[in-house]
Amino acid sequence: MKVTLVTVGCKLNQFESDALAQKLRESGFEVVGSIDKADVVVINTCTVTNSADSKSRQHMKQAKREGKKVVVTGCYATTDGEEILNRGLADIILPNDKKFTLPSLLLESPEEKQEDFPLVVEYERTRAYLKIQDGCNRFCSYCKIPYARGRSRSLPLPEVVRRFRELISGGYKEIILTGVNISDYQDKEATLFTLVSRLLEEKGDFRIRLSSLQPDQFEEAFLTLLHHPKLTPHFHLSLQSGSSEVLQRMRRHYTAEFFLTLCEKIRLARKDTALTTDIIVGFPKETEEEFQKTVELVQKVRFSRVHLFSYSPRAGTWAASQAQLPEELKKRRLHELEQKAIASAESWVKETLLGKPSTVLVEESTDEYSYGYTEHYLYARVKGNFPQNSFIQCMPTDTWIHQGAVSIKGESPSA
Known part of the structure; x- marks a missing residue:
């Protein structure tokens, strides 16, 4: 039986699709790269926005039109599964x-035991994801x-270390620690800082990247690690x-002033620390003055x-019950902030x-250029042909x- 997986949404969803693909291969299925070649289409959905719901439904409709057996999983399937079935989309x-059953x-x-933290050791390229946490206790109003994910839970530290070693021994050079809210990582007395400090002690040619962090849960002890080469x-x-x-x-559990002060502390500890973020534009009741504060x-x-x-x-969320701003206003603000965000990013990089x-x-090379990500998470085009999975x-x-x-253009001294 041939199976294809379609993923909508975050890096955690992509990790779990990779885990599903690996389990399917181990069970004797052939995992193929497109809907038209598959007998079964598995759609791993996201429900963080209406757009994510819509993209998920589009994939379901396409698979149905092509006469495939459709399995829908992920966050949208968890919160709105009955509606999806009633629409005849799965x-x-x-x-x-x-x-993972x-x-x-x-x-x-016979149904196998569900795994919250499957181990994935088969990735296509150079970077591997290691899921260390799942679930969320925050209940933001939007x-x-x-x-969809349940309460926060963490993979025990010794098991994280074991899986980390397995990925390093598999040749992966960048390991991304991922989860719904990895800032919430807790194993007995161990926090995220404890875990990262422990992983940095491992031998090998690798670097560690952290996925999204909550500002109010940021451990300032991380500032002591900012110059660590790994x-x-x-x-x-x-x-x-x-x-x-x-x-x-x-x-949210912080103020704009707290956030700005935190960023200043990070950049004071290491000037070239790259900071990336998520921003929602057009939240209910957002005034022009409030939007300009974001800008x-x-x-x-x-x-x-x-x-x-x-x-x-x-x-089902509080924000959905409030008066909504006009879509045209949201689009205008989105476009304005996008332009100013790119300009300020370019200024900082230069x-x-x-x-x-x-x-x-x-990650990949042509005869003329090599492409990949820098330690600052900037996509780079480097003149010269260099081996995949090399620093x-x-x-x-x-x-x-x-x-x-x-992104950046550059040259390598070894070209």
């Missing part, structure tokens, strides 16, 4: 707490994820709004990349990183825009 719904279900064999100088701090009033309505904060911090979202109501050596992990030194000489984000 043959099987697998909520998140049943996701898929192989036994397709084989009609978000359905706690209902920890990337890059933090993704989820802002959501630069207005303290909006943050309060969002039920101002973005320009003050000078994030190297901003992931922008136009607010979309999520059924001022801070150009002319100073960076390390690129090569190379790059001297950034200019910027360019790749897929809506500031």
Whole structure:
């Protein structure tokens, strides 16, 4: 039986799709790369926005039109599975707490035990994800994820270390620690800082990157690790709004002033630390003044990349019950902030990183150029053909825009 997996949403979803693909292969299925070649289409959905719901449904409709057996899993399947079935868009719904029983279900064999933390050792390229946490206790006023993922839980530290070693021995050069909220990592007395400090003691040619962090849970002890050669100088701090009033309505647990001070502390500890973030534009009742506070904060911090979202109501949340702003207003604000975010990012990169050596992990090469990500999580185009999955030194000489984000061009001294 041939199976294809379609993934919508975050890096954690991509990790879990990789885990499903690995389990399917181990159970004797052939995993193929497109819907038209498959007998079964597995759609791993996201429900963080209306757009994510819509993309998930589009994939379901396509698979149905082509006469495939459709299995829908992930967060949208967990919160709205009955609606999906009633629309005739799926043959099987697998909520998140049943996701990894898929192989036994397709084989009609006794149901295997669900795994919260499957181990994935088969990745296509150079970077590997290690899921260390799942679930969320935050209940922000706009978000359905706690209902889709359940309460926060963590993989025990010794097991994280064991899996980390397995990935390093498999040749992966960058390990991304991922989860719904890894800032919430807790194993007895061990916190995320404890865990990362322990992993940095491991031998090998690798670097560690952290996925999204909650500002109010940021452990300032991380500032002591910023110059460690195996920890990337890059933090993704989820802002959501630069207005303290909006943050309060969002039920976020910090103010804009707290966030700005935290960024200043990080950059004081290491000037070239790259900061990336998420921002929601057009949250209910967001005034022009509140929006401009977000613009101002973005320009003050000078994030190297901003992931922008136009607010979309999520059924069952407080924010969905409030009066909504006009879509045209959201689009205008989104466009304005996008332009200013790119300009401030380009300014920071040119001022801070150009002319100073960076390390690129090569993902792919042509005869003329090699491509990959720097330690600062900037996509780089380096002149010269270098081996995939190798670290190379790059001297950034200019910027360019790749897929809506500031990226760098450079040369390697070893070219």
